[in-house]
Amino acid sequence: xxxxxxxxxxxxxxxxxxxxxxxxxxxxxxxxxxxxxxxxxxxxxxxxxxxxxxxxxxxxxxxxxxxxxxxxxxxxxxxxxxxxxxxxxxxxxxxxxxxxxxxxxxxxxxxxxxxxxxxxxxxxxxxxxxxxxxxxxxxxxxxxxxxxxxxxxxxxxxxxxxxxxxxxxxxxxxxxxxxxxxxxxxxxxxxxxxxxxxxxxxxxxxxxxxxxxxxxxxxxxxxxxxxxxxxxxxxxxxxxxxxxxxxxxxxxxxxxxxxxxxxxxxxxxxxxxxxxxxxxxxxxxx
Amino acid sequence: xxxxxxxxxxxxxxxxxxxxxxxxxxxxxxxxxxxxxxxxxxxxxxxxxxxxxxxxxxxxxxxxxxxxxxxxxxxxxxxxxxxxxxxxxxxxxxxxxxxxxxxxxxxxxxxxxxxxxxxxxxxxxxxxxxxxxxxxxxxxxxxxxxxxxxxxxxxxxxxxxxxxxxxxxxxxxxxxxxxxxxxxxxxxxxxxxxxxxxxxxxxxxxxxxxxxxxxxxxxxxxxxxxxxxxxxxxxxxxxxxxxxxxxxxxxxxxxxxxxxxxxxxxxxxxxxxxxxxxxxxxxxxxxxxxxxxxxxxxxxxxxxxxxxxxxxxxxxxxxxxxxxxxxxxxxxxxxxxxxxxxxxxxxxxxxxxxxxxxxxxxxxxxxxxxxxxxxxxxxxxxxxxxxxxxxxxxxxxxxxxxxxxxx
Numbered sequence: 001x002x003x004x005x006x007x008x009x010x011x012x013x014x015x016x017x018x019x020x021x022x023x024x025x026x027x028x029x030x031x032x033x034x035x036x037x038x039x040x041x042x043x044x045x046x047x048x049x050x051x052x053x054x055x056x057x058x059x060x061x062x063x064x065x066x067x068x069x070x071x072x073x074x075x076x077x078x079x080x081x082x083x084x085x086x087x088x089x090x091x092x093x094x095x096x097x098x099x100x101x102x103x104x105x106x107x108x109x110x111x112x113x114x115x116x117x118x119x120x121x122x123x124x125x126x127x128x129x130x131x132x133x134x135x136x137x138x139x140x141x142x143x144x145x146x147x148x149x150x151x152x153x154x155x156x157x158x159x160x161x162x163x164x165x166x167x168x169x170x171x172x173x174x175x176x177x178x179x180x181x182x183x184x185x186x187x188x189x190x191x192x193x194x195x196x197x198x199x200x201x202x203x204x205x206x207x208x209x210x211x212x213x214x215x216x217x218x219x220x221x222x223x224x225x226x227x228x229x230x231x232x233x234x235x236x237x238x239x240x241x242x243x244x245x246x247x248x249x250x251x252x253x254x255x256x257x258x259x260x261x262x263x264x265x266x267x268x269x270x271x272x273x274x275x276x277x278x279x280x281x282x283x284x285x286x
Numbered sequence: 287x288x289x290x291x292x293x294x295x296x297x298x299x300x301x302x303x304x305x306x307x308x309x310x311x312x313x314x315x316x317x318x319x320x321x322x323x324x325x326x327x328x329x330x331x332x333x334x335x336x337x338x339x340x341x342x343x344x345x346x347x348x349x350x351x352x353x354x355x356x357x358x359x360x361x362x363x364x365x366x367x368x369x370x371x372x373x374x375x376x377x378x379x380x381x382x383x384x385x386x387x388x389x390x391x392x393x394x395x396x397x398x399x400x401x402x403x404x405x406x407x408x409x410x411x412x413x414x415x416x417x418x419x420x421x422x423x424x425x426x427x428x429x430x431x432x433x434x435x436x437x438x439x440x441x442x443x444x445x446x447x448x449x450x451x452x453x454x455x456x457x458x459x460x461x462x463x464x465x466x467x468x469x470x471x472x473x474x475x476x477x478x479x480x481x482x483x484x485x486x487x488x489x490x491x492x493x494x495x496x497x498x499x500x501x502x503x504x505x506x507x508x509x510x511x512x513x514x515x516x517x518x519x520x521x522x523x524x525x526x527x528x529x530x531x532x533x534x535x536x537x538x539x540x541x542x543x544x545x546x547x548x549x550x551x552x553x554x555x556x557x558x559x560x561x562x563x564x565x566x567x568x569x570x571x572x573x574x575x576x577x578x579x580x581x582x583x584x585x586x587x588x589x590x591x592x593x594x595x596x597x598x599x600x601x602x603x604x605x606x607x608x609x610x611x612x613x614x615x616x617x618x619x620x621x622x623x624x625x626x627x628x629x630x631x632x633x634x635x636x637x638x639x640x641x642x643x644x645x646x647x648x649x650x651x652x653x654x655x656x657x658x659x660x661x662x663x664x665x666x667x668x669x670x671x672x673x674x675x676x677x678x679x680x681x682x683x684x685x686x687x688x689x690x691x692x693x
Contacts, residue, residue, distance in 0.1 A: 088337055095330055183334035185327070189299030196299040201330055236340070237371030239410025251340030251368055 006035040007223040008056040009213075010047045012065075013040040014158035017247065024244040028234075034226050043154025044121075045277060048072060051216060052281075058083070058227065059214045062156035063123045063264050068274060069214050072281055082212035082256030083224065084231050088249055089210035090260060093182045094129045096203040097170060097194070104176065107136045107203050113176035114145045116166035121273070122157025123264050124210070125166065129179035131267035132205045140271075147175050160184065167193050177202060209260025288318045292353040297325035298335055306335070306363070313365035318344070321361045322353035332361045340368050375409030380491060384430060392421045394491035403491050418544055419489035422603045426595035429494035432588050436501040439588075441581055443512050449519070453572040456643060460520050462635035463575055466566070467517035468525035469632045471510050473559065473693040476535040477589070478506035480551050484544050498592055505585040512578045519574060530625040531632075534691035537618050545600055545607060546614040552593025553670050554615070554685075555693040558663040560586050562692060565659045569640040569652075594670060601675055608675055612684055619687040663692065 007029075011022060022038040029036035039056050041047040044065035051059045052072055061069060066082060073080045096115070098104045104113075115133070118125025126148070130140045140146045149165035157163070163180040167188045170178035180188070185201065188194040213231075215224055231253040234241050245251065268274055291309040296302040302325070309319050321332060336343050344362040351359040381389035382404030390403070396413040418424055426432075455463070485499040517524055538555065541547040563586060566579035601607045633656065638644075641652030664685050671681035 087340055091333075091337060093330070093333065181334075182330050183338060186299055186331040186334050189297075189327075189331075196297060201327055204330055235371075236368055237374055239375055239408065242372065242410055249338075 004220050004223070006037050007058065007220065007227050009036065009038040009058045009060060010051055010056040011038055011040055011060040012044055012047055012062070012155060012158065013042060014152070014155045021244070021248050024247065028241060028244065029227070029230060032230050034223070034230060036227070044068065044156050045154060049281065051214070052076065052078075054218075057215065057219050058224065061212055061214045062158060063208070063210050063212075063261055064121055064127070064156045064268070064273075066212055066214055066258075066261060067265060067268055068277065069216070071274060071278060073216055075278065075281070079217045080214055082214055082258050083228050084253050084256050085209065085212040086248070086250035087252045087254050089212070090254060090257075091207045092124065092210055093207055094124050094132070094179060094205045095182055095185050095201045096129055096132065096177055096179050097167075097185060097199045098177045098202050099170065099173075100198055100200045102176065102200070104202055107133065107138065110177055110202075111138060111143050114147050114174070115140075116147045116149060116169040116175040116178040118148075118162030118166055118179070119150050119153050119155070119157050119159075120148055121153055121155075122162055123208070123267075124181040125157050125163045125179050127267040127271065127273060128205050128208060128263055131263060131270060132203060134270055135266075136203075164188070164193060170194070171198065206263055207260065208263045209257065212256050212258075287314070288320060289313060290320045290353065291322065292355055292357050293321065293323035293325065293328065294355065294357060295324045297323075297327055298331035299327065300325075302328070302331075303335055306332075310341075310363065310365050311369070315365055315367040317365040319363045319365060320351070320359055321363060322351075322355075322357040323360050324357045328360045332363075336361070336363055341366050373406075373408065376406045377409070378406050379403055384427075384494060390421060390425060390492065394419055394489050396489075398489075398491055400490055403493050416487060416489035418484060418487045419491070421492070422600055423544055424488060424492050424495050424596060426495070426592060426599055428595040429492075429498050429592065432592050432595075433494055433498045433501060436498065436505070436585070436588055439584060440501075440504075441508075443508055443515065446581055447512060447515075447574060447577045449515065449574065451573040451577075453574070455520075455571055458644070459571050459638060459642060461525075462638040463571065464517045464521050464523075465525035465631050465635040466639060467513045468527065469531065469635075470513045471517070471524070472527055472531060473535065473555075473691075474506050474509045474513065476538050476693065477551060477556060477559075478503050478510065480538055480547055481506075483539075484547070487544075495596070502589050502592070505589070509582045509585065512582065516574055516578050525635075526631050528631070530622075531691050533625045534622055534689045535693060537621055537689075538693070541614070543614075545597060546610065548593050549597055549611050550614060550618060551693075552589050553597060553674070554667055554688050556586050556589045556593070557666050557670050558688065558692045560590060561659060561663040561666055565636075565640075565655070565662075569655055571639055571642050590670070594673060597674055611674070612676070612680070615684050615687050618689065622689055622691075664688075 011018060018040065026036050044062055047059060048065055048068045051069060069080050104110060117129060120126060133140055138144055147169065149162040151161040151165060152159045163184050166178040166180060169175045171194055189196045234245060234253055236242055236245055236251050289309065291305060293302050293305055306321060313319060342364040344364060346359065379398045379401055380391050380403050384390050396416060397411045398407060399411055399414040401407045481499045482503045485496065488496050490496055538547060538551050541550060560583060563579045563583035567576055567583060570576035570579055636656045637649065637652040640655040641648035667685035667688055668681040671684055672678060676684065
């Protein structure tokens, strides 16, 4: 049995810096009298399953992991909620990019062409852009070829590698278009992966949200409330906290909201992304 | 208030963010910056950039406005105060120029770290383990001048010395030169390592001292080079190194206290070495040895000057320093009492080198010269001890206890 005086978080170790980040948070919370610890997982699916099994209290979930948690808990007649998120995880968009000199002018021009995406479970570089194609009448794998860059599947695209490989594929001419998050289009331009002026944004998706802290029903209320209050109180003007916020890539924490996941939910429904995992989860739970 | 910025055709992927930052910098929180631009990706990139920078963007409504140059309105950014808050607790780390006493602070905090003295540093910087952070211990007002002198006086071993100068020495005199060079290399290695070790512990706030210690280590590196080159000029092997000589030098490396190590090495050791190099300048049997001694002596004089300068200042602020310096000499003396001191081979080599031949008269002259050298070393040490405030009698007794290994 776990001691319930300590709030335990589950997070995915997508990068070694994750340890630095959560150790920093542990110290921040400890200084404010919230006992906090964390468990690391190598992929989001195991994390969601462990969350449902009660190994920890709060999950730092990718948007896809959030939907996994939501759907699994629904099947198991449980409930979950998103309690907080980064300011930088709100209102993202993804873009579909072509070479500047290419003849493609609109998304329909990519019919029959090769489109590079990121890892198969990346919301920003695969699922949401492919949903955008589908919503505009182009069925992935049928009306155009999907060229996946399956780097580190299970991390839900947290690792930038898949998007960078897609960008390189576009620049090398082996694909006709590439999909990525808006900020990475800027980054790849600045770092020279896709030199400024060499590409053109053919389409931009609607806005969506990214990661959140997820709790399930039965989470220790008092500890969770304290956790939430301390998160929202983190001040970028505080020099003791700022390095941690810089490392985690945010300027302020925001209360959780779930309407920003609608686009990804549509993608997950359309492509039945979670069907095998949910089926297996069901049989495991039965 | 509403402000405007026209980026023309410049995109954020080609440096446009600099102009946006410049446009936002003077604005008060809540002010609006209307950004116009014709780059086709500006809308996408501004969305990502403002999000990453914690800035709000207002939705565009109505017909698209245009700048005077015809560029379309792309975004209206709401100015925030994150930059101001980031720098709110910043502090100035003294002054870059060490003119007034307060320009260099007495005890720079560890979190000033590597920041240039005089820079404004962000609050929350990490702490560094610079254990030499007491101005009273390390500082000398002369450091800047001595550093400038050192920087201007750097010489290139390749060109400063005529390595091809013609000379012929008797075999044993050449052997003596090689032995003396072997001894000098060993001593200069200690003289390199000691300041280099303290350099790594010194708080960079004391910039001029840091620079001076660095150039001092570089001086010694060059000395090691020229002594080695002279030794190998006519021979393929170096001479002897004795246990007693190494034991003496080891006491310098083992001394963890900056003031004491600096006192033993720079004031007493290098001070004595200065006499030895002048001796070689005068009695060196060949032009290369004399040139090497002349150039290295110039550098050593600066090392001695800095040691004296900071210890003099330190002693004036800390009355307890002088007794500690005296104890350091006594302690070293008792440690080395049962070692042989200067190796016989070096002493004999110096005599032969000064003699220039095995003729009995020449040997007598050489022996006398080396005797005078030891006397000059003693006089020099006493003079420097007196400059540090020791009474003449005490200075004489302390000088007599200095290691027989010279350094």
